[in-house]
Amino acid sequence: MEYKNLLIETTDAVATLTVNRPQALNALNSEVLDELGRALYQLEYDSAVKVVVLTGAGEKAFVAGADIKEMADMSSYEGHRFAVKGQHVMMAMEKMKKPVIAAVNGFALGGGLELALGCDFIYASQKAKLGFPEVTLGIIPGFGGTQNLSRLIGPNKANEMIFTGRMIGAEKACSWGIVNEVFAPEELLDKARETAAAIAGVGSLGVAYAKDAIANGLNMVKEDGFRYEASLFGVLFATEDQKEGMAAFVEKRKAAFKNR
Numbered sequence: 001m002e003y004k005n006l007l008i009e010t011t012d013a014v015a016t017l018t019v020n021r022p023q024a025l026n027a028l029n030s031e032v033l034d035e036l037g038r039a040l041y042q043l044e045y046d047s048a049v050k051v052v053v054l055t056g057a058g059e060k061a062f063v064a065g066a067d068i069k070e071m072a073d074m075s076s077y078e079g080h081r082f083a084v085k086g087q088h089v090m091m092a093m094e095k096m097k098k099p100v101i102a103a104v105n106g107f108a109l110g111g112g113l114e115l116a117l118g119c120d121f122i123y124a125s126q127k128a129k130l131g132f133p134e135v136t137l138g139i140i141p142g143f144g145g146t147q148n149l150s151r152l153i154g155p156n157k158a159n160e161m162i163f164t165g166r167m168i169g170a171e172k173a174c175s176w177g178i179v180n181e182v183f184a185p186e187e188l189l190d191k192a193r194e195t196a197a198a199i200a201g202v203g204s205l206g207v208a209y210a211k212d213a214i215a216n217g218l219n220m221v222k223e224d225g226f227r228y229e230a231s232l233f234g235v236l237f238a239t240e241d242q243k244e245g246m247a248a249f250v251e252k253r254k255a256a257f258k259n260r
């Protein structure tokens with residue numbers, strides 16, 4: 001499939017999806033959001049892909065936000081529609097069976113940080129700067145940021161970031177639990193792909209069900225989450241991969257998973 005603003009490169013079951021609009025620091029306009037929606041759908045149903053790494057083109061930015069030049073003249077209704085369009089992309093990543101790892105190589109601001117937060121976890125370069133400058137523009141985060149950040153790090157730290165609009169560095173983002181690990185800029189993509197390859201090497205059904213249990217369980221009261229987890233756990237015993245995984249352990253060999 002052809003994309004104007006995205007690059008997709010797949011090696012050994014790991015797809016690297018790059019937002020490629022460096023002249024605007026990879027800002028998300030409607031066209032990029034539409035393309036991201038299509039690309040995620042394509043990757044979800046591509047049997048050659050097991051894990052996705054999402055990054056931004058160029059030295060400077062992961063994604064510097066939603067496109068301010070496109071938003072500048074929007075009506076209230078258009079603003080609402082634009083927010084929902086971006087939220088569809090975040091929900092698509094959450095609903096995907098395949099994990100998506102964000103490799104934040106530079107600025108992740110506003111909608112760019114929301115895109116990273118929509119991934120399953122975030123690795124960042126030492127040079128990365130994360131923030132929600134929306135209040136400096138007279139708006140608020142609209143691609144799920146108020147919800148995802150506060151659920152991830154609690155309301156108090158999220159309040160500070162969103163109310164001030166200040167950027168924080170990668171190390172602070174790591175200590176706050178936004179970023180899982182920080183790497184030298186030249187190492188970041190390789191490290192993200194290495195982890196992606198490790199995930200691609202285990203049973204994809206288990207990974208998909210674990211993602212489902214965690215993402216959906218977070219929206220439930222704990223007892224329902226436990227019940228949901230047990231149901232998914234039970235379903236896995238109807239798969240060939242569970243038989244193979246446990247037989248391989250007993251026979252002291254590497255499991256040959258078939259995703260069935």
Ligand code: HXC
Pocket residue numbers: 023024025027064065066067068069082083086107109110111112133134137140141142143
């Ligand atoms: C449109 C953008 C952009 C953006 C950068 N550019 N960010 N265009 N939307 N979000 C463009 C600039 O206009 C410029 O193009 C080019 O990219 C390079 O950017 P510079 O500003 O010249 O680079 P620099 O001086 O290094 O500053 C980097 C920066 C700054 C600090 C990241 O670009 C910046 O503050 N960007 C905006 C960040 C932001 O406010 N993001 C949140 C947006 S609101 P030209 O053609 O002029 O050279 C948001 C809402 C999400 O994301 C929810 C929506 C529903």
